[in-house]
Amino acid sequence: MSLGQTILTVAAVVLGTMVTRFLPFLLFPADKPTPKVIKYLGKVLPCAVIGLLVVYCLKDVAVLSWPYGLPELIGIGATAALHWWKRNMLLSIAGGTVLYMVLVQLVFL
Secondary structure: OHHHHHHHHHHHHHHHHEEEEEEEEHHOOOOOOOOHHHHHHHHHHHHHHHHHHHHHHHOOOOOOOOOOOOHHHHHHHHHHHHHHHHOOOOHHHHHHHHHHHHHHHHHOO
């Protein structure tokens, strides 16, 4: 990319970031009540996103051939157990991911 293209790209990224950061505060100021639809979306979207991620991550798992989805099942179980035990999302996600990667790379070759 030329210098001009680089500058335009950086400017577009900065503008996009600023708009997405500041627009919610402009649309929903603190002195006005939050619309009911926004509260509803804030309640249901996290669960919907997690469900979508689980389906997306498991869509290509071959349960009829070796390793029968065992690394995925163990990783999900470890993630759930860590979250139930410590109630720490970062620990749960990181622990389950690390365990899954170890299983895939070293155990279930």
